[in-house]
Amino acid sequence: MTKVVDRKPLTFYERTYLPTLLEGLKVTARHFMRSVKGGNAALQLGDGYYPEVPWQVAEGYRGAPYLVRDQDGNTKCVSCQLCEFVCPPKAIRITPPGADGVPADRPNAEKMPREFEINMLRCIFCGLCQEVCPEEAIFLQKHYSLTGLTREEMIYDKERLLQLGGVHAGIQKWKHKLEEAREQDTFPVKTD
Amino acid sequence: MSNAAPNAPAPTAPPPVEKIRIKVDGREIEVPKTMPDWQGRPQPTTMLQACHLAGNEVPHYCYHEKLPVAGNCRMCLVEFGTPMMDPATRKPVLEADGSPRIARSVLPYEPQTPRGAIACATPISPGMELYPSSPATRQMREAVLESLLVNHPLDCPICDQAGECKLQEYSVEHGSGTSRFVEAKVHKPKAVDLGPRIVLDDERCILCTRCVRFTKDIAGDDALGIVNRGSYNTIATFPGRPFDNNYTLNTVDLCPVGALTSKDFRFKMRVWFLKETRSVCTSCATGCNITIGSREDTIHRYEPRGNDAVNGPWMCDQGRLNYRWIGRSDRLRDVLANGAKTTWKAAVDAVAARLAAAPSGSVAIVASARQTTEELHLIKKLADRLGAPTDSVPREGEADRLLVNADRNPNTNGARLTGISFTEAGIRLPGIADGIRAGTIRSLVVFGEDVTQHGIGADLLARLELLVASDILPNATTAAAHYVLPGCAHAEKRGTFVNAKGRVQRFLKAVEPKGDARPEAEFLRELLAGTGAGEVPATAEGLFNAMAREVPAFAGLEWAALGDAGVNVPV
Amino acid sequence: MLDQLISDPTVRFVAFGTLKILVVFGVLMTFVAYAVLVERKLSALIQDRVGPNRTAPPLVLKIPVLGKLLQGWGIFQPMADGVKFFLKEDFTPDYVRKVYFWIAPAITVIPALLTIAVIPFGSRLGGEPMVIADLNVGILYTFGIVSLGVYGIVLAGWSSNSKYPFLGGIRSSAQMISYELAMGMSVVSVVLVTGDLNLGKIVEFQAAHGWLVFYQPLAFVIFLVSAFAETNRLPFDLPESESELVGGYHTEYSSMKFALFFMGEYANMIASAAMMVTLFFGGWSLPFVGAPAGTWLGGLLHIGIFLAKMIVLVLVFIWVRWMLPRFRYDQLMDLGWRRFIPLALANIVVTALVLAALKS
Known part of the structure; x- marks a missing residue:
């Protein structure tokens, strides 16, 4: 269903560019005066400016993505590689365990990444990895200023991401599944 | 059947x-x-x-x-x-x-x-x-x-089938968006070791029995069955008998869900990352059509590609798993002249000059029936120019009643049709060995074979004035060679094979060559120009079309007309 | 001997001319450097930011209060910028047409400096007229020189041998030629009123009869807008529009060669401001008061008045940059050819008729 929007022709006065010009003057002058009076946020840091006094991010701010652990200290990521697939700048790189690797060091889900790297030079903090993650294992956190002296230093590996990410208490679906399976001791055939 | x-x-x-x-x-x-x-x-x-x-x-x-x-x-x-x-x-x-x-x-x-x-x-x-x-x-x-879906575990994030799973696809297309099931699901055994190449996840199984029917009716090995009743139904082998025939991995392809998974491919790569390249299996003369799944120049798996004239939708496990050598770390990467690294130009120029200067009959060429038909044709042209005897190396194994051919070379017929080998491959090899022993043959060019295993021992190679070896992996011949020219696996170049029944099948390039390695046809082209044998087309298409004009067996064929299924020629 | 030399008019002309050139050049370059700083600071304030407030030479911070203040104002930023430009790698891409690539920045910056020569930046200082070259065809000279500026940009765009500079060069040539017409015509009416092409005389006319901006407001508006277009400043900076052309004509330039384009732009801006002060705002005079100064103090005061007016206009230039979005190319051409040129022509006719009526 198309909606036709009436586009009014500009009046002569508007076509002289004067109204927009005056509006621009007003806006810029207002901001200028506010800044000069010291009323703008950038100047209101108290003890100093940004690098010395870090900017306090707002609630819900989405910065760098890090991996998280569950409340039992287990890696939540199961190496499904959906974030790697969805990542627009191809910043994420996951090495799956492979046939010969150790699948998982935890009792729940039988798969976890052998290596998980995020190239923070490429990352654009878009949040698609968090959006797509079926395990709630990666979250955009509050860090926004990441620096390093080499390119290699800016590729964060699994250990670092997990350490920076901390713990995120979730529903632990794999754990509940395992508990549910253990309760069902009635399965007639023991295969192993 | x-x-x-x-x-x-x-x-x-x-x-x-x-x-x-x-x-x-x-x-x-x-x-x-x-x-x-x-x-x-x-x-x-x-x-x-x-x-x-x-x-x-x-x-x-x-x-x-x-x-x-x-x-x-x-x-x-x-x-x-x-x-x-x-x-x-x-x-x-x-x-x-x-x-x-x-x-x-x-x-x-x-x-x-x-x-x-x-x-x-x-x-x-x-x-x-x-x-x-x-x-x-x-x-x-x-x-x-x-x-x-009542008892399906929905562990798609850790399931290898995700991305090519019929249950996922049909759930999206035909399923309900939500679940009404609130009871506890029946949990069945996970990661059951079914055989040397197969892992079974019973929870994911939807009991379609495709695997049971395939093993019984196609592979002829009645190994699988369904045991227990109702929600406890599971796929099982006979106790104590592993599921280990040569066609087990076809059940992984057949399985519409992630119940049967390949141990080789398990947790290796998500399927949506794989680039699919149409190719041909090189493990025997059957020439099963395959799809190479690769990501970033690493081959992760072969899968059969349906072709009713060759392999149907199946392939054997042995051929399917024969891909790891392409990514081996000891692949020949450098052009070597007397053991020292050099450039392609220097090496090809030197070899061409030496061969052009050699008197007619003093050069012999041993080619490989693992090479593409186009390469064999170029080698034949080079041999004609130099008046050199040629042959390829036979490779025999055991045939089975389904797909595996006794001839383990993928292109024996190509070598025969281009004139590299006689009706029987390898019968000229003793003659070449005698020539070296007698001193009449003083230069030897070897492609893709270790001749020390085939009657031309290291003592004979030591007598040669010039030994040029082109290969993919190092062996005793490349170790003894004066010039080593690193070549490409079939997945790294384009070309054609002629299978045991005379079907000309083309394969495409999936990954980049390792190191300095180049497709053999490229440097053969330079060798031909350097020895004065003339110019040949540079592309795989051009080479095939030129060959079809020159070799009677391929008369009337064109690269484009081969299609994905290939064309039969009389052999 | 010395008295004799000083009294000799040729020697006097050469000596004072050289002195004036050196002083004006020095002042202009300082203005250019600090115009950049002012631009950055002003834009920061308009956009709720802080602006440059970090640079300071080692010992300055030891000065109590003042050191901190100077650093906060970014007073030393232009010096750091200058040093940076000198130390950067001067990269010449392999595919450019080298000779033209090298002379293009110079061709851009020289006309901007030459324009200043005829501007009377004061009345008299110790009997010496405060203008480098007191030409009686000052306005014509200015327009002649200004129109040369386009060559530098077109050459830069063409010799870079790359698509974005090329597009920038084409745009700038079209734009500058179009707006020169409107600009020139707007000045014709000014000349009609004053009856003289000598800029000094025009200022003196204004000192006696009041500022020309009140006689010729339309001419001023056209001149002002055309000046924006001529200096490639927003809202008419299409030759270097970053959003679509990366950097326009100077995309391939680096280090000092880029700095020359940068300086050229700001020198042009200052020259335009000086020109407008001279033509419309009474030069060194204040409204309806003032004759050529007789004393040293009066002479310095006049120079101060001129500079103050000029700085205000430069601030307007800067302000406008952070106020208006960039015009679309067709809008720019439409404004130049279909609005300003007819308006300027009409203005000339009306002025001439009024003058003729007043005379008879």
């Missing part, structure tokens, strides 16, 4: 079959009365086949066109109707406008409820109407999916 067996003679053109008219979703179409079943025998056309001909794909799990029909998954239920018959007069009942009245199939005890039929096993009859898009059909599919 006639049609599925590729070693059987090609079937003669079937006699024309009678056509019948039916309606699919209200559209009238004409379909043949019979169609080939999984063995190629004519059988009454099923509703599923008719819908396929009408362009309407009916979802299905247990049905597979190359397997016996089981009809147990119920996914292909389709609502239908048949022309009404007056019981008294035995005449069709007509509508007011003269068209036959259609009686929709309904439950006998509940006439207002539509009753579907499994499309994979229900033959069509004249005047029948199929409703694969009707609300009732959609409802039946949704209900079947809901029932299949």
Whole structure:
């Protein structure tokens, strides 16, 4: 269903560019005066400016993505590689365990990444990895200023991401599944 | 099993079959009365086949066109109707406008409820109407999916099948968006070791029995079955007997869900990252069509690619797993001159000068039947220019009754047709060895073979003035060679193989060559120019087309006309 | 001997001319450097930011209060910028047409400096007229020189041998030629009123009869807008529009060669401001008061008045940059050819008729 929007022709006065010009003057002058009076946020840091006094991010701010652990200290990521697939700048790189690797060091889900790297030079903090993650294992956190002296230093590996990410208490679906399976001791055939 | 067996003679053109008219979703179409079943025998056309001909794909799990029909998954239920018959007069009942009245199939005890039929096993009859898009059909599919998902664990994030899983696909297409199931799911064994190459996850199994039927009816090894009852149904082998025939990995392809997974591919790469390249298996002369799954110049798996003239939809485990050597770390990467690294230009120029200066008859060439037909043709041109005897190395194994050929070279017929080897490969090799021993042959060019294993020992190689070896992996011959020219695996170049039955099949490039390695055809082209044998086309297409003009066996063929399935030539 | 030399008019002309050139050049370059700083600071304030407030030479911070203040104002930023430009790698891409690539920045910056020569930046200082070259065809000279500026940009765009500079060069040539017409015509009416082409005389006319901006407001508006277009400043910076052309004509330039383009732009801006002060705002005079100064103090005061007016206009230039979005190319051409040129022509006719009526 198309909606036709009436586009009014500009009046002569508007076509002289004067109204927009005056509006621009007003806006810029207002901001200028506010800044000069010291009323703008950038100047209101108290003890100093940004690098010395870090900017306090707002609630819900989405910065760098890090991996998280569950409340039992287990890696939540199961190496499904959906974030790697969805990542627009191809910043994420996951090495799956492979046939010969150790699948998982935890009792729940039988798969976890052998290596998980995020190239923070490429990352654009878009949040698609968090959006797509079926395990709630990666979250955009509050860090926004990441620096390093080499390119290699800016590729964060699994250990670092997990350490920076901390713990995120979730529903632990794999754990509940395992508990549910253990309760069902009635399965007639023991295969192993 | 006639049609599925590729070693059987090609079937003669079937006699024309009678056509019948039916309606699919209200559209009238004409379909043949019979169609080939999984063995190629004519059988009454099923509703599923008719819908396929009408362009309407009916979802299905247990049905597979190359397997016996089981009809147990119920996914292909389709609502239908048949022309009404007056019981008294035995005449069709007509509508007011003269068209036959259609009686929709309904439950006998509940006439207002539509009753579907499994499309994979229900033959069509004249005047029948199929409703694969009707609300009732959609409802039946949704209900079947809901029932299949009752005990399915939904561990897609850790399941290797995710991305190519029929359960995922049909859930999106036909399933309900939400689950009504609140009870605890039945948990079955996970990661069951079924055999040396197969892992079974019983929770994911939807009991379609494709794997059971394949092993019994195609592979001829009645190894799998279903045990227990109801929700506790599981796939199992006989106790103490592993599932280890040479065709087990086909069950992984067949499995519509992630129940049967390959140990080799397990947790290795998600399928949506894989680039698919059409290629041909090199492990024997059958030349099974394959799809190479690669990501970023790493090959992760081979999968069979359907070609009824060669391998059907199957391939053997041995050929499927024979890909790791392409990524081996000790691959020849550098051009070597007397053991020192050099450039392609320097090496090719030097070799060409030495060969051009050698008197006629003092050079011999040993080629490999693992090379592409185009390369063999160029080697033959080089040999003609130098007056050199040529041969390739035979490689024999044991054949089986399904796919594996006794000849383990993928291109023996290519070597024969281009004139590299005689009718019997390898019979000129002793002559070349004698020539070296007698001192008449002073230069030897070897492609892709270790001649020390085939009658030309290291002592003979030491007598040579010039030994040029082109290979992919290091061996005793490359170690002794004065010049080493690193070549490419089939996955790193384009070309054709001629299989045991004379089918010319092309394969495409999946990954980049390692290090300095180049496709053999490229430097053969430079060698030909350097020895004064003339210019040849630079591309795989051009080379094949030029070869087809020069070699009588390939007369009239063109690269583009080979297609994905290949073309037969007389051998 | 010395008295004799000083009294000799040739020696006097050469000596004072050289002195004036050196002083004006020095002042202009300082203005250019600090115009950049002012631009950055002003834009920061308009956009709720802080602006440069980090640079300071090592010992300055030791000065109590003032050191901190100077650093906060970014007073030393232009010096750091200058040093940076000198130390950066002067990269010449392999595919450019080298000779033209090298002379293009110079061709851009020289006309901007030459324009200043005829501007009377004061009345008299110790009997010496405060203008480098007191030409009686000052306005014509200015327009002649200004129109040369386009060559530098077109050459830069063409010799870079790359698509974005090329597009920038084409745009700038079209734009600058179009707006020169409007600009020139707007000045014709000014000349009609004053009856003289000598800029000094025009200022003196304004000192006696009041500022020309009140006689010729339309001419001023056209001149002002055309000046924006001529200096490639927003809202008419299409030759270097970053959003679509990366950097326009100077995309391939780096280090000092880029700095020359940068300096050229700001020198042009200052020259335009000086020109407008001279033509419309009474040059060194204040409204309806003032004759050529007789004393040293009066002479310095006049120079101060001129500079103050000029700085205000430069601030307007800067302000406008952070106020208006960039015009679309067709809008720019439409404004130049279909609005300003007819308006300027009409203005000339009306002025001439009024003058003729007043005379008879």
